[in-house]
Amino acid sequence: MSAVSLWVHDLIDNYDVRxxxxLARYAENAGPLVARHGGSMIAFDAALTPVEGAASSTLAVIRFPSTADAKAFFESAEYRKVRDTRIDATAGGFLALVAGVG
Incomplete structure (x- = not known):
């Protein structure tokens, strides 16, 4: 196994649902776009229990084959059409791209 295969490229979303x-419509529309860019949901928790520090109540982790794939998803015209739905339906938190060893 090469070292390259150990790298992960995750888009992490943490938010409170308003x-x-x-948000359900957003998930229906964004899900196929994630798959089209090679991504898949690897973790989701709607009742997150932080053990240290502050966090919003919902956490989603989407894994992509590469950072370029994750950026292509997030910056795509198709995703921009549905992104505001997520923003309007949620509060707080963050969306971050993490590239690291899995």
Missing amino acids: DEAP
Whole structure:
């Protein structure tokens, strides 16, 4: 196994849900776009229990084959069309791209 195969490229989203209905529509629309860019949901917790520090209540981790794939997803015209739905339906938290050893 090469060292390259150990690298992970994750998009991590942490937020509080303000409105469930639009967030469900966002998930329906964003899910196929994630898959189209080679990504898959590897973790999701709607009742996150932080053990140290502050965090919002929901955490989602989407893994991509490469950082370029993750950026292509996030910067795509198709995703920009649905991104505001996520932003409007959530509060706080963050969205971060993490590249590291898995």
